[in-house]
Amino acid sequence: MAKVNDNEDMGITVKKQDDMPEWYAQVCLKSELAEYAPVKGCMIIRPRGYAIWQSIQDWFNKNIVQATGCKNAYFPLFIPESFFKKEAEHAEGFKPEVAWIDKEITKDSERLAVRPTSETIMYDTYSRWIRSHRDLPLKINQWCNVVRWETQATKLFLRSREFLWQEGHCVYETEDGCRDDTISYIRLYEKLCRELLAIPVVVGAKTAKERFAGARETYTIESLMPDGKALQCGTSHELGQEFAKAFGISYRGRDEENHLPWQNSWGLSTRLIGAVVMTHSDDKGLVIPPKVAENKVVIVPIIVGKDPGLVLKKAAELKESLKQWNPILDDRDEYTPGWKFNDWEMKGIPLRIEIGPRDIKDEQVMVVRRDNSDKQAVKLSMLKDRIDEMLEEMHSSMLSAAEKYLKESIVAVKEMQGLMQAIKDKKMARAGFCSSTDCEEMIKDQTGGATARVIPFDEKAKADDRCVFCGKPAKHIVYFARSY
Amino acid sequence: MAKVNDNEDMGITVKKQDDMPEWYAQVCLKSELAEYAPVKGCMIIRPRGYAIWQSIQDWFNKNIVQATGCKNAYFPLFIPESFFKKEAEHAEGFKPEVAWIDKEITKDSERLAVRPTSETIMYDTYSRWIRSHRDLPLKINQWCNVVRWETQATKLFLRSREFLWQEGHCVYETEDGCRDDTISYIRLYEKLCRELLAIPVVVGAKTAKERFAGARETYTIESLMPDGKALQCGTSHELGQEFAKAFGISYRGRDEENHLPWQNSWGLSTRLIGAVVMTHSDDKGLVIPPKVAENKVVIVPIIVGKDPGLVLKKAAELKESLKQWNPILDDRDEYTPGWKFNDWEMKGIPLRIEIGPRDIKDEQVMVVRRDNSDKQAVKLSMLKDRIDEMLEEMHSSMLSAAEKYLKESIVAVKEMQGLMQAIKDKKMARAGFCSSTDCEEMIKDQTGGATARVIPFDEKAKADDRCVFCGKPAKHIVYFARSY
Numbered sequence: 023m024a025k026v027n028d029n030e031d032m033g034i035t036v037k038k039q040d041d042m043p044e045w046y047a048q049v050c051l052k053s054e055l056a057e058y059a060p061v062k063g064c065m066i067i068r069p070r071g072y073a074i075w076q077s078i079q080d081w082f083n084k085n086i087v088q089a090t091g092c093k094n095a096y097f098p099l100f101i102p103e104s105f106f107k108k109e110a111e112h113a114e115g116f117k118p119e120v121a122w123i124d125k126e127i128t129k130d131s132e133r134l135a136v137r138p139t140s141e142t143i144m145y146d147t148y149s150r151w152i153r154s155h156r157d158l159p160l161k162i163n164q165w166c167n168v169v170r171w172e173t174q175a176t177k178l179f180l181r182s183r184e185f186l187w188q189e190g191h192c193v194y195e196t197e198d199g200c201r202d203d204t205i206s207y208i209r210l211y212e213k214l215c216r217e218l219l220a221i222p223v224v225v226g227a228k229t230a231k232e233r234f235a236g237a238r239e240t241y242t243i244e245s246l247m248p249d250g251k252a253l254q255c256g257t258s259h260e261l262g263q264e265f266a267k268a269f270g271i272s273y274r275g276r277d278e279e280n281h282l283p284w285q286n287s288w289g290l291s292t293r294l295i296g297a298v299v300m301t302h303s304d305d306k307g308l309v310i311p312p313k314v315a316e317n318k319v320v321i322v323p324i325i326v327g328k329d330p331g332l333v334l335k336k337a338a339e340l341k342e343s344l345k346q347w348n349p350i351l352d353d354r355d356e357y358t359p360g361w362k363f364n365d366w367e368m369k370g371i372p373l374r375i376e377i378g379p380r381d382i383k384d385e386q387v388m389v390v391r392r393d394n395s396d397k398q399a400v401k402l403s404m405l406k407d408r409i410d411e412m413l414e415e416m417h418s419s420m421l422s423a424a425e426k427y428l429k430e431s432i433v434a435v436k437e438m439q440g441l442m443q444a445i446k447d448k449k450m451a452r453a454g455f456c457s458s459t460d461c462e463e464m465i466k467d468q469t470g471g472a473t474a475r476v477i478p479f480d481e482k483a484k485a486d487d488r489c490v491f492c493g494k495p496a497k498h499i500v501y502f503a504r505s506y
Numbered sequence: 507m508a509k510v511n512d513n514e515d516m517g518i519t520v521k522k523q524d525d526m527p528e529w530y531a532q533v534c535l536k537s538e539l540a541e542y543a544p545v546k547g548c549m550i551i552r553p554r555g556y557a558i559w560q561s562i563q564d565w566f567n568k569n570i571v572q573a574t575g576c577k578n579a580y581f582p583l584f585i586p587e588s589f590f591k592k593e594a595e596h597a598e599g600f601k602p603e604v605a606w607i608d609k610e611i612t613k614d615s616e617r618l619a620v621r622p623t624s625e626t627i628m629y630d631t632y633s634r635w636i637r638s639h640r641d642l643p644l645k646i647n648q649w650c651n652v653v654r655w656e657t658q659a660t661k662l663f664l665r666s667r668e669f670l671w672q673e674g675h676c677v678y679e680t681e682d683g684c685r686d687d688t689i690s691y692i693r694l695y696e697k698l699c700r701e702l703l704a705i706p707v708v709v710g711a712k713t714a715k716e717r718f719a720g721a722r723e724t725y726t727i728e729s730l731m732p733d734g735k736a737l738q739c740g741t742s743h744e745l746g747q748e749f750a751k752a753f754g755i756s757y758r759g760r761d762e763e764n765h766l767p768w769q770n771s772w773g774l775s776t777r778l779i780g781a782v783v784m785t786h787s788d789d790k791g792l793v794i795p796p797k798v799a800e801n802k803v804v805i806v807p808i809i810v811g812k813d814p815g816l817v818l819k820k821a822a823e824l825k826e827s828l829k830q831w832n833p834i835l836d837d838r839d840e841y842t843p844g845w846k847f848n849d850w851e852m853k854g855i856p857l858r859i860e861i862g863p864r865d866i867k868d869e870q871v872m873v874v875r876r877d878n879s880d881k882q883a884v885k886l887s888m889l890k891d892r893i894d895e896m897l898e899e900m901h902s903s904m905l906s907a908a909e910k911y912l913k914e915s916i917v918a919v920k921e922m923q924g925l926m927q928a929i930k931d932k933k934m935a936r937a938g939f940c941s942s943t944d945c946e947e948m949i950k951d952q953t954g955g956a957t958a959r960v961i962p963f964d965e966k967a968k969a970d971d972r973c974v975f976c977g978k979p980a981k982h983i984v985y986f987a988r989s990y
Binding site for chain 2: 059064071100105121131134143166167169184186
């Protein structure tokens with residue numbers, strides 16, 4: 023295996039393009055974002071990983087929860103078995119994945135599930151909260167852990183038996199009001215991915231086969247990972263009135279009659295951290311967009327000669343003056359500057375500031391960007407402005423690079439041969455599609471696993487577009503890809 | 507039952523001093539902080555209640571996590587059975603309360619518990635993270651849900667099978683370093699209670715009988731509720747080296763030898779919201795300290811005559827200009843101002859601003875404080891400054907009132923008769939105590955349930971102090987009370 027950097031033990035020992043799963047696991051583990059838990063199928067989110075989640079939470083609470091008049095709340099971890107049974111399709115969808123509490127505990131009472139999602143327990147409650155049109159729209163979000171008893175191998179952030187997420191659950195008077203809002207939430211997710219995480223996504227609807235259990239329409243944001251697999255980064259679901267019927271939610275309308283309301287739910291999870299890692303990181307280790315970096319700067323003093331006093335003093339002053347970027351000062355005396363460079367590159371600190379005797383004399387520092395290794399001498403008098411600019415530039419160029427990759431990876435195909443080749447080439451295939459589940463299954467078979475990821479909002483099938491599989495007139499343009 | 511206010515259906519129908527449990531439940535339910543879940547023993551934290559928890563989290567993350575160099579992380583919900591068995595005392599303490607996952611799910615693998623607390627799974631991990639003295643102190647906090655299978659009746663926020671909390675878990679090189687920090691965390695909890703929640707507490711140690719399972723010393727903050735029962739609002743535990751031994755945590759010291767480290771853990775929970783409600787609220791409903799109020803102001807337009815236009819316009823302008831306090835504008839036309847006053851008093855909005863035609867002419871508004879009903883005319887030009895001042899005054903006077911109550915409720919006693927009378931009078935009894943568990947049990951029996959709540963840090967037993975039960979020389983001063 024190729025040696026990637028000077029610290030064989032410490033560094034990433036495989037290249038991203040050679041063995042992406044192994045590279046990904048090493049980046050997560052060695053940059054200390056997460057690790058496998060001693061409990062099978064679970065993970066531990068370490069402080070560096072949890073800090074990214076907190077950045078996502080802060081952005082979300084401000085730009086999605088507060089901005090849309092939603093409120094955070096908390097519902098129980100345990101869900102009675104009878105609740106699942108009320109909405110048949112939903113129950114069937116989650117059945118294989120539900121973890122139950124031991125009957126020794128619940129005794130003669132009803133069997134309890136550990137929540138895989140909270141539709142049922144929340145909507146049972148909503149049936150008591152909602153009386154009148156004045157109670158609508160009702161918009162509730164919760165941050166919590168959910169459990170789905172995966173049997174496939176654990177992948178840090180991407181697949182684990184427990185993960186953290188948010189789930190929003192809203193109720194509306196009208197079908198149109200509900201649909202508009204369901205779409206506006208998926209658009210806000212798109213915004214979060216671009217503005218916070220520098221990840222471009224394709225926004226659109228799922229095919230019937232790929233919909234959430236119990237939903238009449240599922241919207242999704244799909245990003246494409248560097249191995250050509252799509253990753254679903256967030257979904258919002260139009261639930262129609264089925265849950266309202268099942269859970270007895272109704273409201274007295276403006277016409278003084280009783281009505282069934284319309285509902286949606288929407289969620290994103292710690293899986294997003296996996297998307298960030300895969301999209302941006304490189305053979306040296308973690309690269310994350312500056313907005314979610316807990317420490318945006320690391321200061322490495324360059325000690326030359328026997329007297330480190332002046333350099334350490336200046337480096338400490340620098341740390342103090344750059345507080346707003348929460349800098350790390352690496353003044354460990356047991357490591358060389360080169361070792362430290364590698365270490366902090368692996369851990370993904372966006373900007374490295376080097377300061378040595380000569381820099382002090384010249385009233386400057388060297389600033390190095392993590393994503394492209396650009397190195398610039400910056401006068402101390404300009405440093406604060408320059409840091410802000412460089413962090414902005416870094417975000418923009420990470421987003422541009424990811425957009426370029428996504429654009430170049432979408433291949434328009436008209437026939438199965440082209441589609442199969444595109445999947446083989448690790449691309450996302452853009453094709454006309456008749457939207458029958460039979461064709462969808464055949465495509466999955468023949469490509470060895472590619473599925474319909476998204477019917478993009480912004481592209482409509484033309485009159486002469488044909489289904490890539492059966493050749494009948496296309497109802498939609500669909501992007502097919504393998505997926506996580 | 508006495509009618510407390512004009513809205514019999516809406517208002518609180520019992521007085522705080524007549525039936526505190528019923529009053530408390532009504533305040534929580536009717537002010538929409540929380541409600542009983544359809545799952546036995548669980549609760550739903552509604553948006554108004556969750557907003558208080560978010561205020562606590564924000565204060566905590568800034569003043570405790572960040573300020574002490576601690577980091578947030580997340581460990582799994584599930585804990586393998588073998589982990590519990592490693593620390594015998596700890597296992598025994600939690601045994602009756604643990605909920606297990608159904609064996610149908612875990613199959614041939616080890617039995618899994620839903621975490622009642624995370625010492626074991628975190629320390630197993632720490633044994634791999636900690637190698638050298640350079641890795642210490644290690645300070646990790648997690649915000650999560652925990653489950654303890656209570657069999658007693660649910661009390662909203664105070665006792666439920668699932669609750670939300672934070673648990674801090676730190677590891678130190680030295681015993682002194684660990685003890686100092688364990689005490690400093692309980693002191694930070696005291697600060698949180700006073701500065702954020704306007705709740706005065708007694709800070710000190712627990713007796714051996716009341717210690718956390720597996721701890722060598724437990725520190726506590728105890729507040730006294732208006733019914734004379736003490737409420738434990740937070741604890742920090744010196745864990746000594748027993749967990750380190752059990753989980754194989756050791757470090758290479760500065761002397762190049764291997765050593766066992768010293769550990770602590772510390773936690774507070776959503777129970778604090780219960781303390782806030784009981785301490786401050788009144789017969790009209792919820793009163794909460796302004797710092798944790800999501801909406802600090804409610805604006806009620808006083809419509810006189812047939813044309814509400816000007817008043818509503820001015821009220822809307824007011825709302826816009828007071829944005830920083832997240833005001834509610836109650837412009838519902840189906841309710842009278844009096845009805846609205848009662849409604850927002852019940853929901854505990856700290857300041858009510860009334861604006862009518864005459865106020866507009868006089869360029870003023872009426873401002874009413876929730877805690878004491880003080881009403882003042884405030885010129886619009888002075889309003890912003892005055893709001894800040896009034897919120898500060900409100901916090902101070904709520905804290906003073908609670909301090910006065912706590913001080914007056916502590917009764918010094920020298921013999922059992924005095925102690926029994928004090929408990930009967932709903933006081934906290936201050937007594938010399940020999941610190942034997944036998945005496946502690948006898949005191950509990952004879953008082954019908956009072957326990958040793960705290961050995962206060964700031965009071966030492968004098969040479970001639972005697973144990974209130976056996977008359978032998980007192981080792982400590984102890985506060986006894988009934989408790990939640």
